[in-house]
Amino acid sequence: MFIMVKLNLAMLEDINDDMDFCLKLAKEESVITLPGIAVGLKNWLRVTFAIESCFLQEVLGRVKAFCQRHAKKQ
Template sequence: MVNAFLKAAIPTILKDTPKDFFHRRQMFLKDKADLAYSKLADIPSLKCYLKPEACTFLWTQLEMSSFLNIKDDEDFCEKLATEENLVLLPGIGFGLRGWARHSIDMDTQTLEDAFERLKSFCDRHSGC
């Protein structure tokens, strides 16, 4: 819920923010979404059905039958955090059992490192 002070300030903030800020931010997020989507294509046990246009996160479906020792999305996220120091949110918290939410709003090097660790984890736990 937006408080009254913030609600009153929003028109001024939007008016006084340079127009190129919004374009630069949208391009930054689009670049991160493109990178994340391409990296996910290299991880067979994860499926991203919709390439985001410009957002701060994306969703992937976990192909649970691909994993040897992972019960569900919560188990996947817990083991990923423990083994790779990488945090994804389990989909069950959003009503999406078997899915995970990835934040992609970070610098390119950090995002590439995150996907390397994610791929390593999935390869290690996959029956393929």
């Protein structure tokens, strides 16, 4: 199971595109996603969620923390 998610780069600092997002997410949070550019969709992510719900909650918490750290300051 997977879902495609559109990145809103206007809300993120120091993230250039989907590839940059995926590389930094993997490095900082050990979460692997597929950049959309790999399937022809620039600035989208493919997120696979065929795991137990307890693991999914942990992973989504890591993604949330990553996005909060990289959010543009208002």
